[in-house]
Amino acid sequence: xxxxxxxxxxxxxxxxxxxxxxxxxxxxxxxxxxxxxxxxxxxxxxxxxxxxxxxxxxxxxxxxxxxxxxxxxxxxxxxxxxxxxxxxxxxxxxxxxxxxxxxxxxxxxxxxxxxxxxxxxxxxxxxxxxxxxxxxxxxxxxxxxxxxxxxxxxxxxxxxxxxxxxxxxxxxxxxxxxxxxxxxxxxxxxxxxxxxxxxxxxxxxxxxxxxxxxxxxxxxxxxxxxxxxxxxxxxxxxxxxxxxxxxxxxxxxxxxxxxxxxxxxxxxxxxxxxxxxxxxxxxxxxxxxxxxxxxxxxxxxxxxxxxxxxxxxxxxxxxxxxxxxxxxxxxxxxxxxxxxxxxxxxxxxxxxxxxxxxxxxxxxxxxxxxxxxxxxxxxxxxxxxxxxxxxxxxxxxxxxxxxxxxxxxxxxxxxxxxxxxxxxxxxxxxxxxxxxxxxxxxxxxxxxxxxxxxxxxxxxxxxxxxxxxxxxxxxxxxxxxxxxxxxxxxxxxxxxxxxxxxxxxxxxxxxxxxxxxxxxxxxxxxxxxxxxxxxxxxxxxxxxxxxxxxxxxxxxxxxxxxxxxxxxxxxxxxxxxxxxxxxxxxxxxxxxxxxxxxxxxxxxxxxxxxxxxxxxxxxxxxxxxxxxxxxxxxxxxxxxxxxxxxxxxxxxxxxxxxxxxxxxxxxxxxxxxxxxxxxxxxxxxxxxxxxxxxxxxxxxxxxxxxxxxxxxxxxxxxxxxxxxxxxxxxxxxxxxxxxxxxxxxxxxxxxxxxxxxxxxxxxxxxxxxxxxxxxxxxxxxxxxxxxxxxxxxxxxxxxxxxxxxxxxxxxxxxxxxxxxxxxxxxxxxxxxxxxxxxxxxxxxxxxxxxxxxxxxxxxxxxxxxxxxxxxxxxxxxxxxxxxxxxxxxxxxxxxxxxxxxxxxxxxxxxxxxxxxxxxxxx
Numbered sequence: 001x002x003x004x005x006x007x008x009x010x011x012x013x014x015x016x017x018x019x020x021x022x023x024x025x026x027x028x029x030x031x032x033x034x035x036x037x038x039x040x041x042x043x044x045x046x047x048x049x050x051x052x053x054x055x056x057x058x059x060x061x062x063x064x065x066x067x068x069x070x071x072x073x074x075x076x077x078x079x080x081x082x083x084x085x086x087x088x089x090x091x092x093x094x095x096x097x098x099x100x101x102x103x104x105x106x107x108x109x110x111x112x113x114x115x116x117x118x119x120x121x122x123x124x125x126x127x128x129x130x131x132x133x134x135x136x137x138x139x140x141x142x143x144x145x146x147x148x149x150x151x152x153x154x155x156x157x158x159x160x161x162x163x164x165x166x167x168x169x170x171x172x173x174x175x176x177x178x179x180x181x182x183x184x185x186x187x188x189x190x191x192x193x194x195x196x197x198x199x200x201x202x203x204x205x206x207x208x209x210x211x212x213x214x215x216x217x218x219x220x221x222x223x224x225x226x227x228x229x230x231x232x233x234x235x236x237x238x239x240x241x242x243x244x245x246x247x248x249x250x251x252x253x254x255x256x257x258x259x260x261x262x263x264x265x266x267x268x269x270x271x272x273x274x275x276x277x278x279x280x281x282x283x284x285x286x287x288x289x290x291x292x293x294x295x296x297x298x299x300x301x302x303x304x305x306x307x308x309x310x311x312x313x314x315x316x317x318x319x320x321x322x323x324x325x326x327x328x329x330x331x332x333x334x335x336x337x338x339x340x341x342x343x344x345x346x347x348x349x350x351x352x353x354x355x356x357x358x359x360x361x362x363x364x365x366x367x368x369x370x371x372x373x374x375x376x377x378x379x380x381x382x383x384x385x386x387x388x389x390x391x392x393x394x395x396x397x398x399x400x401x402x403x404x405x406x407x408x409x410x411x412x413x414x415x416x417x418x419x420x421x422x423x424x425x426x427x428x429x430x431x432x433x434x435x436x437x438x439x440x441x442x443x444x445x446x447x448x449x450x451x452x453x454x455x456x457x458x459x460x461x462x463x464x465x466x467x468x469x470x471x472x473x474x475x476x477x478x479x480x481x482x483x484x485x486x487x488x489x490x491x492x493x494x495x496x497x498x499x500x501x502x503x504x505x506x507x508x509x510x511x512x513x514x515x516x517x518x519x520x521x522x523x524x525x526x527x528x529x530x531x532x533x534x535x536x537x538x539x540x541x542x543x544x545x546x547x548x549x550x551x552x553x554x555x556x557x558x559x560x561x562x563x564x565x566x567x568x569x570x571x572x573x574x575x576x577x578x579x580x581x582x583x584x585x586x587x588x589x590x591x592x593x594x595x596x597x598x599x600x601x602x603x604x605x606x607x608x609x610x611x612x613x614x615x616x617x618x619x620x621x622x623x624x625x626x627x628x629x630x631x632x633x634x635x636x637x638x639x640x641x642x643x644x645x646x647x648x649x650x651x652x653x654x655x656x657x658x659x660x661x662x663x664x665x666x667x668x669x670x671x672x673x674x675x676x677x678x679x680x681x682x683x684x685x686x687x688x689x690x691x692x693x694x695x696x697x698x699x700x701x702x703x704x705x706x707x708x709x710x711x712x713x714x715x716x717x718x719x720x721x722x723x724x725x726x727x728x729x730x731x732x733x734x735x736x737x738x739x740x741x742x743x744x745x746x747x748x749x750x751x752x753x754x755x756x757x758x759x760x761x762x763x764x765x766x767x768x769x770x771x772x773x774x775x776x777x778x779x780x781x782x783x784x785x786x787x788x789x790x791x792x793x794x795x796x797x798x799x800x801x802x803x804x805x806x807x808x809x810x811x812x813x814x815x816x817x818x819x820x821x822x823x824x825x826x827x828x829x830x831x832x833x834x835x836x837x838x839x840x841x842x843x844x845x846x847x848x849x850x851x852x853x854x855x856x857x858x859x860x861x862x863x864x865x866x867x868x869x870x871x872x873x874x875x876x877x878x879x880x881x882x883x884x885x886x887x888x889x890x891x892x893x894x895x896x897x898x899x900x901x902x903x904x905x906x907x908x909x910x911x912x913x914x915x916x917x918x919x920x921x922x
Contacts, residue, residue, distance in 0.1 A: 023047050025056050037064055051565045055086045066094055069223045069254045071101055084594045085560060088115030096128040101225055105132045114590070120154040127162045134169050142166055157187045164196045168203050176200050191217045195226055202234055210234045225251055236268060244268050300329040304336065316343065332363040418446035420634055434463060441473060450481045468494065472503045479510055487511060502528070509541055521545050536568045543571075547578055563591075567598045576608065585615050601632060607642045614649050623650060637667035644676065653684045671697075675706045682713050690714055705735035712744065725754055729761055736765055739774065746778055755786050773804040777811070784814050793818040809838035813847050824854040842868040842875065849881055858888045876902045876911040883918050 028043035044061040047054055058081040065074035075098045078091050092111070099108040108129055117125060130145035146162050153159055160183035167176035180200065183193045198213035214231035218224060232247035248265040296303035307322035320343050323336045330336070337360050344353035357364075422443045430436055441456035454477050460470040471494050478487035491511055494504045505528055512521035525542040532538060539558050546555035556578065562571040572595055579588035592609040599605060606625050613622035626646060629639070640663035647656035657680050664673040674693065681690035691714060697707050712727035728745035732738055749758035762779045766772060776799055783792035796815040805811045812834035819827035831848040838844055845868035852861035862885040868878045879898040886895035895918070902915040 023050075025054065025060070028057065029060060032060060032064065037067070040064060055081055055084055055564045058084070059086060059090055062091065062094060066098070069225075071098055071225070071254050074098060075102070080597075082111070082114055083590070083597060085563070085590060089118050089121050092117055092121045093124050096125050100128045100132055103132060103135050105129070108132055113586075119152050123149050123152040123154040124158070126152070127158055130162055131165060134165060139166070139169060142169075157183050157190055158192065160186075161190075161192045161196050164200070168196070168200055171203070173200065173204060189220065191221055191224060191227070195230060198227075198230055198234070202230070207234050207238045211238070223250070223254075225254060241268055241272050245272060296325070297329065300326055303329070304333075307336075307339075327360075331360070334364060337364060418443045419636055422447065432459075434460060437463075438469075438473070441477075445477065445480065450477060453477050454481070468498050468501045468504065472501070472507050475504075476507050476510070479507070479514060484511070484514060502531070506538065506541075509538075513541065513545060516548075518545050518549050522549075534565075536562050536566065536571060540568070540570045540574055543574060547574075552578065552582075563594070567595060580612075585612055588612050589616065601628075603629060603632060603635070603639055607639070607646070610646050611649075614646065619650055622646060626650075635662070635666075637663040637670065637673070640666065641673065641676075648680070653680050656680055671702060671704070671706070675710060678710050679713070682710070682717055685717075687714060687717060703734075705731045705738045705741060707731075708734060709738070709741050709744070712741070716744075716748065721748065721751065721754070724748060725757060732761070732765065736769060736772070742775065742778060746782060749782060750785055752786075755782075758782055773799060773802065777805065781814070784818065789818040789821065793822075807837060809834040809841070809844060812837065813844050816847050816851055820851060820854055824851060827851045828855055840867055840871070842872045842878065846875075846878060846881065849885070853881070853885060853888070856888075858885045861885045862889065874905065876906050876908070876915075880911070880914055880918065883915075887918065 023043050023046040025047060028040050028047065031037075031040040031043060041061070041064055044057050044064070047057045048061065051057070058077055062074050062077035062081065065071075065077060074094070078095050078098065081091060082088065082095070088111070095111055096108065099105075099111070108125075112125065126145045126149035130142040130149070133139075133142035133145060143166060146159075146166055149159060149162065160179045164176045164179035164183065167173070167179060176196070177200065180193060180197055183190065184197070187193060194213045194217035198210040198217070201207070201210035201213060211231060211234050214227050214234065217227045218231070221227065228247045228251050232244045232251070235241075235244035235247065245265070245268045248268060252265055296306075303322055303326045307319040307326060310316070310319035310322060320340060323340050327333065327336050327340065341353060341357055341360075344356055422440065425436065425440060425443075432440075437456055437460050441453050441460065444450070444453035444456060454474070457470065457474040457477055460467070461474060464470060471490070475487050475490040475494060478484075478490060488511055491504065491508050494501065495508055498504060505524065509521050509524045509528070512518075512524060522542065522545050525538055525545065529535065529538050529542065539562055543555040543558045546552070546558070556575065559571045559575040559578075562568050563575070572591065576588055576591055579585075579591065589609065589612045592605055592612065596602065596605050596609065606629050610622040610625040610629075613619070613625065626643060629635070629643060640659045644656040644659040644663070647653070647659060657677055660673045660677045660680070664670065664677070667673070674697065678690045678693050681687070681693070690710070694707065694711060694714065697703070708727045708731035712724045712731065715721075715724035715727060725745060725748055728741050728748065731741035732745070735741070745758060745761070748754060759779070759782065762775060762782070766775055766779070769775070776795060780792050780795035780799070783789070783795060793815060796811060796818065799805055799811065800815075812830045816827040816831035816834060819830065828848075828851045831844070831851045834844045835841075835848050845864050849861040849864040849868070852858070852864060862882070865878060865882045865885060868875070869882060872878055879902050883895040883898040886892065886898075899915045899918050903912055906912055906915075
C-alpha cells in the first residue's frame with residue numbers, strides 16, 4: 001500500500017486530502033446570498049484552509065470582509081487574489097476603494113499594471129485615482145484623471161461628483177454647486193453626492209448643513225468610512241467633541257491605517273479629558289517638532305502623535321525616527337511595530353528588517369500579518385524553514401525506518417531537488433526495499449539518468465514481475481528513452497491484462513501524445529477525467545493536447561483551475577511555457593510571482609522570474625533575485641550555469657565567469673562550463689587568461705571542435721586572420737556538422753584573400769557528405785558575396801532540384817540576383833516567387849524591382865519600389881532605383897529629390913558617385 005502512495009506522489013497523481021464535502025464554494029455563496037454571512041465565513045475559511053488559492057472563495061471572502069468593514073483583512077485577501085491570477089476586472093472596484101481608504105497612490109498605480117481593465121472598471125479606477133491625488137494636494141494629476149474618465153463616462157453621476165470634488169479643492173464653489181445639482185437631479189439619494197454636498201457646505205463654513213448632509217448619507221450607509229471621517233471633522237470644528245469621538249472610534253475599530261485617525265482621535269480624547277491641547281494641528285506640529293525625545297519619556301503618546309504628524313507633512317524618515325524612539329518607551333505597540341517593519345522592508349537592507357522583527361517577535365506571536373512578514377523576510381535570507389526543523393526531529397525519532405527515508409527523500413526532492421534526494425538515499429545506506437528502489441528509480445528519472453532508472457525498474461520487476469505499478473513504470477521509462485515501439489508493445493500487454501488499471505491508461509495517453517495521435521489522446525483523457533475529474537496530471541496532459549490543437553483558451557483555463565487549487569508544478573511549467581511562446585511576458589511574471597508566494601526560495605522559479613524581469617527591462621529586480629539566489633544553499637552546477645546566462649544578459653561578464661567557475665568546481669568534467677568561461681574571457685578582452693585555459697585543455701588532450709573554435713575566436717580577436725581560418729578548418733574537420741564553426745569561417749571568408757580557401761574546404765566536405773544541404777546553401781551564399789553569380793546560380797538550382805529550401809524566400813531572392821545579368825526572364829520568375837513567399841519585404845522588393853527594370857518593366861518596378869520606400873525611405877539603393885525608374889519613364893523632375901537626398905544623407909563614396917552620375921544623365 002505504501003509503495004502505491006509513494007508512486008502517486010512522485011508521478012504526480014493527485015493525492016490531496018479532500019475538505020468536508022459540505023464546505024464548497026457553491027454552498028458558501030448560497031449562504032451569503034441568503035444573508036447568513038456568519039456561516040458563509042466559516043465555510044469560506046474552511047475552503048481556503050484546504051485550498052488557499054481558490055480564487056472564487058478568496059474574492060467572495062474579500063467581499064464579505066469589505067461588507068463587515070474589516071478593511072485591512074479585506075485588502076490582504078484581494079491583493080492575494082490578484083497575485084494568484086484573479087481577473088483584475090472582478091476586484092478592481094474593491095481594491096480601488098480600499099486604496100482610497102488607505103490613501104495609497106503607489107499601490108493604486110501598480111494595480112493598473114496588473115491587467116487590462118474594462119472601460120467601466122477603468123472609469124471607476126480613474127475617479128478613485130483622482131480622489132487620492134486630491135488627498136495628496138496633487139490637483140494637476142487629479143484633473144488629468146478626471147479628463148480621462150470623462151472620455152469614458154460610464155457613470156454620469158460619479159463623474160459629476162468627481163468634477164465637484166475637484167472644484168471644491170480648487171475653491172471654484174460655483175462650478176461645484178452646479179455639478180452637484182446635476183448629480184442630485186439624476187440620483188437624489190446618492191451617498192457620494194451627499195458626501196460632496198457636505199464637503200461643499202463645510203468649505204463654505206456652513207457646518208450645520210454639512211453635518212446634515214453627512215448624517216443623511218449615514219442613514220443609508222452607517223459604517224461608510226468616508227462619511228465618518230468627514231462628519232468627525234465637522235463635529236470637531238463645531239465643538240461637538242463627544243460626537244466627533246464616536247465617529248473617530250468607529251473608524252478606529254475598522255483598523256484603517258489612516259494618518260487622520262492617528263492625530264484626530266488622540267486630540268479629541270485629550271480635549272475631552274481636559275489635557276489642554278487647544279492649538280491647531282499645524283501649530284501643534286510646529287511645537288512638537290522642536291521637542292527632544294527626552295521630553296516624551298513621560299508622554300509617549302505625544303511622541304507617537306508627532307510621528308503621525310510627520311507622516312502628514314510627508315516626512316516619513318522623521319516619522320520613523322519618532323516611532324523607533326516611541327518603541328523604546330512602549331515596546332509592545334503593534335501599530336508602531338507594523339509601521340517600522342514595513343518601512344524597513346521597503347527601504348533598508350534585508351537584514352535590518354529581519355533583525356528588527358527578531359527583537360520584537362515576543363510581542364507579535366498572535367499577530368498574523370507580522371508573522372507572515374517575518375517568515376517571508378527570513379526565507380529571503382535563506383534561513384532554515386520550519387519544515388526542515390521538523391524533519392530533523394523526525395529523523396532523530398525514526399532513524400532506521402526505511403519508509404521514513406522515502407518520505408525524507410521526497411521532501412528533499414521538493415526543497416533541494418532530485419540530486420540532493422538521491423545523494424541522501426545513497427549516503428543513508430538504507431536497504432533496497434521495494435519502496436526505496438521505487439523512489440530511486442523515480443529520482444533517476446527526474447535526473448534524466450534513464451539507464452539507471454531502467455536498471456532499477458528491472459530490479460523491481462525481478463522482485464514482482466506481475467506488479468502493475470512496476471510494469472507501468474518500466475513502460476513509461478521506455479517512452480522517455482524514445483523506444484516507442486517497445487513501449488507500445490509493453491503498454492498494450494499491460495492494458496490487455498489489466499484493462500481497469502488506471503495508471504496504465506494514463507501511460508497509454510502519454511504514448512498517444514508522443515505519437516501525435518491527438519484525437520486518440522483527447523478521447524482517452526476525456527474518458528479518464530470522467531472517472532477522476534480533479535486529477536491534475538490528466539488535466540495537464542489534456543491541456544498539452546489542446547495547446548497543440550489550437551485550443552489555447554481552453555487549455556489556459558484548465559491549467560489556471562488547477563493552479564487555483566494546488567501548486568502543481570507540471571501545470572505551472574506548461575502554462576509558463578505557453579505564455580512565453582506567445583510572448584505574454586507579464587502573464588508569465590504574474591504566474592511566477594504567484595508560485596513564489598507558495599515556494600518563496602524555489603531556485604528554478606527565481607531563475608525563471610529573473611529571466612522574465614530582464615525581458616521586461618526590469619534589470620534591478622533581476623539583479624536582486626540573483627543576489628538572493630547566490631545566498632541560497634545547495635546550488636548545483638546547473639544553477640550556477642543558469643545564473644551565468646542571466647549575468648551575461650545583465651552585462652555582468654565577470655560575475656558570469658565566477659558563476660561558471662563555481663559550476664566547474666561542482667562538475668569538473670563538464671567541458672561546457674570551461675568553454676563558456678574561455679568564450680567570455682575572449683569577449684571581454686581577457687586574452688591571456690583565455691589562452692592559458694586553452695593551453696591547459698590541450699595538455700589534457702581535450703582538442704575538441706569547440707577547442708579549435710575558441711582558438712579561432714582568440715586569433716580573430718588578435719586580428720590573426722589566417723591562423724583563425726585554419727583553426728575554424730580544424731574545428732569542422734573534427735565535427736563536420738558544427739554549424740557555428742562553419743558560420744564563423746564563412747563570415748571570415750568575406751575577405752577576398754580567403755575566398756578560394758573557403759570554397760576548397762566547403763567543396764571537400766560536400767564531396768564527403770553530398771546530402772549536407774545546409775553547407776551547400778552556405779557555399780551558395782559565399783558565391784553571392786563574391787559575385788560569383790554563375791557558381792551561385794548552379795548551386796541554388798541544384799538545391800531546388802533536390803527539393804531543398806523550396807519555401808525559402810531568401811533563396812529565390814538570391815537566385816534572382818544571381819541570374820539578373822544572364823537570364824533576366826528566369827530571374828523574374830524567382831523574384832516573384834520570393835515576393836509571393838514573403839510579401840512586402842524591402843530586400844525582396846528591391847531585387848524584384850531590379851529584375852523588372854532589367855526587363856524594361858519600369859512602371860511595375862516603380863510601383864514595387866514605392867512599397868519598399870514606404871518601409872525604408874532612407875535606404876540609398878531604393879532611392880537611386882526609384883530615380884532610375886523615373887528617369888527611364890521620362891519623369892526626371894520627380895527623380896531629382898531622390899538623387900539629392902542620397903547625396904545629402906550619405907557618406908558612402910559609392911552611393912554618392914552613383915547619385916551624381918544619375919544627375920549628369922539628366
